[in-house]
Amino acid sequence: MSYVVLARKYRPPNFGALVGQPHVVQALGNALRQQRLHHAYLFTGTRGVGKTTIARILAKSLNCTGPDGRGGITAEPCGVCEACRDIDAGRYVDYVELDAASNRGVDEISRLLDQSVYKPVVARFKVYLIDEVHMLSNTAFNAMLKTLEEPPPYLKFVLATTDPQKVPATVLSRCLQFNLRPMAPETIREHLADVLGREAIDAEPAALTLIARAARGSMRDALSLTDQAVAFGAGAVSEEGVRQMLGAVDRGHAARIVAALAARDGAGLVAAVDALRELGLAADALLEEMATLLQQMALQQAVPGALDADDPDAAPVAELAALLPADETQLLYSIVLHGRTEIALAPDEYSGLVMVLLRLLAFPPAGAATGGASAGSTGSPRQGRDAAASPVAVAAAAPRAVKGPGSSDVLAGALPPGASSARPAGGTSGPLEAPGAPGRDRREAARSGVEADAPALPTSAARSATAPLGAAEPPAPRGAGAALDARPLRAAATVLVEPRARAAATSSEEAPGDRMASARDRAPGASGASDEGSGSDSGSAAGPAAPTTAPSDPGQHLSGDHAGADPGSAEPMSDAAAARAPARAPDGIGAPADRWDAVVRRMLAAGSIGALVRELALQAECIAVDESASPLRWQLRVEREMLRTPAQCERLQSALAEMLGRPVRIDVEAGVAEDTPARRAAAERARRQSEAERLIAEDPLVKALMAQYKTARIVPGSVKPHSTLQE
Structure with missing residues (x-):
């Protein structure tokens, strides 16, 4: 038969x-x-x-x-x-x-x-x-x-x-x-055990688990693989025989790799790949086994005890789940899934496997570290939360540099959000500020010789949401005004109008001066800097706290010790002017983050840092400056591990010491950096863009064109701040 x-x-x-x-x-x-x-x-x-x-x-x-x-x-x-x-x-x-x-x-x-x-x-x-x-x-x-x-x-x-x-x-x-649904591996395994029991064939539970997973929900495929396994094992179904028949990777290889990832052991990863190569196992099979293992680890972390107690792999999975935080487990799972599709594009499958594993090692998720790291260390494995920043509108005004006849670069400060903008009846003194307010600190820093054209310190809500933590931000353009003047509208922003409205715009330029002066008088916030420039007797420069009425005379200048030109003549501070700033750090003036932002801008203007060192300076948050230490100690917090390498920290330390003219020491710790020069620059760019779009939308000429030509519209993305167009 x-x-x-x-x-x-x-x-x-x-x-x-x-x-x-x-x-x-x-x-x-x-x-x-x-x-x-x-x-x-x-x-x-x-x-x-x-x-x-x-x-x-x-x-x-x-x-x-x-x-x-x-x-x-x-x-x-x-x-x-x-x-x-x-x-x-x-x-x-x-x-x-x-x-x-x-x-x-x-x-x-x-x-x-x-x-x-x-x-x-x-x-x-x-x-x-x-x-x-x-x-x-x-x-x-x-x-x-x-x-x-x-x-x-x-x-x-x-x-x-x-x-x-x-x-x-x-x-x-x-x-x-x-x-009809695909069957669960547990259902297939139980049915295979029943069938082999009727056939009086010995089968190891782990072997049946492998066959059930390989069947991918098909009972017929599972029974066919069982027939093959019985023939391969000469009447018995063993785990080793099934692994060899299917070309499956032993769970131990995947477990060792995950343990090496948790320990940040690169040598262990390379050794594991070499062992797989010697055994002739497929790289895709390893990634598949790792994905299964990481999925079970994530399940154990989210729902402790959810794994099948009868599964012999449940105990090792629970041990591995305790070695990694839940967010890093999710990241590793995602990288492994995407890595399976990249294996076919690699020069050979083992080089592709090595790259996937090195990516697992090189990019841990952002989060608070377990401890600080000095300038010569690279930090410990991440154990904290993700630090994702969601973009929000930043309404804080920023200080800027203005020029006036016969005056040097001076500071027009800005009130922090929530500070009082009340003015005395006489209107000759600056905004009321509490002692130690950020605006006052910046004015004092300006009197001590520190360049004061850095963006204002955003509030905590705005700081945490100005830019993604991993984004590399260029230094903010210097000299951006806190309130843009609308007198020469083309100097403040560029507008593209649809063709049907462009002819009317060209034909209505007979008296640009009168129209622009009138527009400036009606534009809210366009003259805030000019009116608020009348500082107190102490010579402090006041920033735009609230929209006020501008003088009718366009040539009126700021009064006080720090008087400058009207806002329409505000110019970005040149690199040469920034390089002429005093070559010393503020001693005890301002918050640590403000001091760090100032010295970073001076180093960028001097061109003393570049590449990864520049990125390290921009992405670092200064949390403390120890004046009593010898040498002067700057304590920084840097989130990205690849920037905290000893070589980059030493280069930044040398550049800072050369600029300050004194020995310094930089200590770098791992953690979420919330107030960095890059984030301040992003906040300032967003503020300038929003102000430019508002000025264009409220301009009478633009309103008249839009009302006259119903199909006319402002092309989205065509409005750019004047400082951006100059860059």
Whole structure:
């Protein structure tokens, strides 16, 4: 007698033996018991999940006569009557199976439908099973529509397909559709253990787990792999034999790599790849095993105890889950999934595997570190939260440098958000500020010789949301005004108007001076800097705290010790002027972050730092300056690990010492940097852009053009601050 494969030998004979599809069994069972029978059924699902098996069981249920030959429609076919036995053997005359993959034309379907007009020969119902129905041609589908909609009472259609998207909607609407789901690995493993137990074949649980995962939800594939494993193991199914047969990577390799990642051990990663190469294991198989392991680790971290206690790998997974934070586990899982698609693009699969593993090592997620790191250290593994910044509008005004006749670069400061903007009745003194306010600190720093054109310190809400933490920001353009003058509108912003409105704009330029002066008088905030320039007797420069009325005379200058030109003549401070600033750091003046921002700008103007050192300075937050230490100690916080290398820290330390003219020491710790020069620059750019767009939108000339030409509009993205256009 010839051997019968396990997939055919153990095909379920009734609904009770069917596993993995309880929702279909329940629906069909209730319909058969209540005699609520539809004339057409459609079973969809991937290969090997039971579509044909359910169709045969349904045909037996409709035509079963029972052991005594007197039975009727039942949800539990007997399996011993002539109808049940002939359907299982494939020789029942009233049960027709048609493979649409090889019989897809209209002629085959027409012959089948021609037979439908005849009543069953011996059965209660004539059942037509059309497998892979999506392969039928459009003409064949159209030929069967009428019969499928109103078949004879003795005719039942059963359609099966792996791709229901290709079945016309006219066919779908005529059928009861049942979607058969891929089976869970646990379900497949239990069924394999039952089958091998009946066959009296020894099988290791770990081997069955490997086969269940490799089946990808298909019970037929699992049984076929089991047949192969029995033959490979000479009558036994062992884990080692199944791994060798499937080319699967041992869980121990993936566990060692994850442990090396947690310990930041690059040498261990390379050694693991070399071991895989010697064993001849596929790189894609390793990444697949790592993805499975990381998924189980993430599950254990999110829901402790959720892993199957009977799984022998549950305990090692729990140990590994304790070594990594949850956010880093999620990042590693994502990188591994994307790395599987990149293996085919690499020069060879092992070099691609090495790059994926090095990426896992090089880019841990952002978060608070467990401890600080000096300038010569690279920091410890991340153990904290992600630090993601969401962009918000920054309304804080920034200090700027202005020039006046016969005056040097001076500071026009800005009030921090929330500070009082009240002015005395006389209007000759600056805004009221509490002692130690950021604006006062910056004015004092200006008197001590520090360049004061850096952007204002944003509030905590604005600081944390001005730019992504990983973004490399260029230094902010110097000299950007806190309130842009609208007198020469083209000098403040550029506007692109649609062609139909451009002619009118050109023809209405007879008196630009009068129009622009009037526009400046009406534009809120356009003259704030000019009016607030009248400082107090102490000579402090006041920033624009609130929109005020501008002087009617465009040539009016700022008064006081720090008087400069009117806002319309504000110019960015040149690199040469920044280089002429006193070559020393402020001693005890201002917050540490303000002092660091000032010295970074001076180093950038002098060109003493570049490349990664420049990026380190821009992305660092100064949290303390120890004046009592010898040498002077600057304590910085840097988030990105690749910037905290000893070489970059030493170069930055040398550049800072050369600029200050005294020995300094830089200590760098790992952590979330919230107030950095890069973030301040981004906040200033956003503020200038918003101010330019507001001035354009409120300009009377622009309003007149928009009102005259209904289709005219300001082209999005065409408005740029004047300082941006000069860069």
